[in-house]
Amino acid sequence: MDITDKLAILADAAKYDVSCASSGAPSRSSRGKEGLGSTSGMGICHSFTPDGRCVALLKILLTNFCVYDCQYCINRRSSNVPRARFSAEEVVRLTLDFYRRNYIDGLFLSSGIIRSADYTMEQLARIARSLREEHLFRGYIHLKTIPDADPLLVELAGRYADRLSVNIELPTEAGIRRLAPEKRLGSIRRTMHHIHCKIEERKTGRQVGKGSRTSTLRPPRFSPAGQSTQMIVGADATDDFTILHTAEALYGSYQLKRVYYSAFSPIPHSPAGLPPGPPPLLREHRLYQADFLLRGYGFRIGELIPAPGNLALDIDPKLAWALAHREHFPVDLNRAEEWLIARVPGIGVRNARRLVNLRRQRRIRYADLIRLRCPLKKIESFVHLADFRPPRVELSSETLKRQFAAPAAQLALFPDITAMA
């Protein structure tokens, strides 16, 4: 099979892992040196595909042969898809060629499980080592980590990669047992814990668990951009309440940089028991919004979803909270604390900071909100200033909700004819 066909198959197979970040690596430069590649803390999206997703890394599988049979995965062993395998040299060559032409910032390498978890992990680590040590590549490398692999292999991978990730895929243990029979929640969490410990060791400069004796040598560099994971949304009946609590537990226990939510995409010939409909994209979007609110705005899950169930689809979680808690509004922008200003629908963390800074110089006025490009229609019921007050007729939460709700999706008139075209 020639390399074009291999690349077609293995890029197609890799797209269900939605992690795309190329950020968080320590600064590196190749100026005046042998080798190539540079990183800064910020990642770059070099292109965008018509699904709106960014292309920052060469995201491929080493091979899509796999001995596991996870029901949601297109590469499961019982699935009838064309299979291919790259050689290590082919992966290295593709990465370097694409990097030099400024198509990518680095490599994102995953793989189906072949022969054993250890063998697969070793192949991934070898490619990363070749890039770093033989070709002196200083760009970004993100390696997937196989949960059952030997911890020493995971440590080897972490020495060469900027980020590692282990995908939990399903938010509950029951889900994993049903849909991914070869995987175990216990070994997934053990691997996350191991990665977390090695990252902490490097940060604090001390070996974890070795008591009070501190080493004089700093532990080797390990996955400086941290670790992340992914959960599939909509492959089973788990609700957003459970998903967010699982995410919160993972952030808390393992200091993950990100949890990604991937709407379950229908795969060709998917087995019975998996939903056949289109991917729940709006639900995935609301989960990302909720995730940002939890991490960046100081919300707690109980404020966004008080009871088991899903986030509202028609309005965003922040607006939903504001409508359910009208007692906090209108907020006096000249007096309120920064965290409360940031909770006003239409004012984000950055503008809240700017308003607080401006307050030290002079009083805030309506014209300032215009210049800060705040969506005034949204804000007007929630704030009050010296020269501006909310409309005299206080609109009920129901009325406001209807004003701001996303319009219902237009159904296709003749979906079957369209499908046959």
Added chain:
Amino acid sequence: MTPIVRARDFPEWRSAARSLLAREVPPDAITWVTDDTEPSLFEDAAVAESTRPASPAATLRLPRGVLDMLETAAMFRGPDRWAFLYRVVWRWRRDEFSVISAADADGARLHRMVKAVRRCIHDMHAYLRFREQPPLHDGPRFVAWYEPEHDILRPVAQHFAQRMGSCSWLIATPQGIVAWNGERLEFGPAAERPPTQADLAEALWLTYYRNTFNPARLNTAAMQSHMPQRHWKNLPEAQLIPQLVTEAETAARGPASPSEVVAKHGTRRQPAT
């Protein structure tokens, strides 16, 4: 008499501004010229003198952050950038520190300029594409053509010098070129667009682009908001976009694999007993 001051780049503007501030010349009293014509009779002599190293009394203390903002905004290709920047430092000098807040009228414009320049730099880092020259060709090994909206070639050249390591490259823009010969950056005046051709690596890139796209998640609005159409003409992969969109729409958001993969022969492994 209205002083006429020449400023063509940030260092020139900076020394002129120092001298003007020291003499307390208000912003509306100055005419700024930016072209390279012979110095006219009316050009302000005091400012021309001030291109010598400034005396301590003429310096204006600006915080690092403010100076960075001014330097970035100076790259914005607008009609009266130098006059505007001078107005900003004039107001700062009179202790109107809110001039740099995004809620102030001038401050908002400053922030917009800075944001536009930063966005432009980020776009050039992202969307510039190199092509490799044939092996026996003498001259830089990698060549790129790009059309930036603002005068950002200097900072962008530094970025690529760090990225590309020791191999030689050239970036050509309508306003000027920069080349790296393995050791040093060299800037030059605008030249003709260099001829280049696609190679196997570019063909593989198109294959990768086509297959990493998920037709079940078609969302051209999101793609266009991140990557507006004005960038497409120098991106090799952009030529694929119309066809990918049509294929995805006519497949009515069905399975996520592109037709070239679905058409291949599959392999299924018998489940373990």
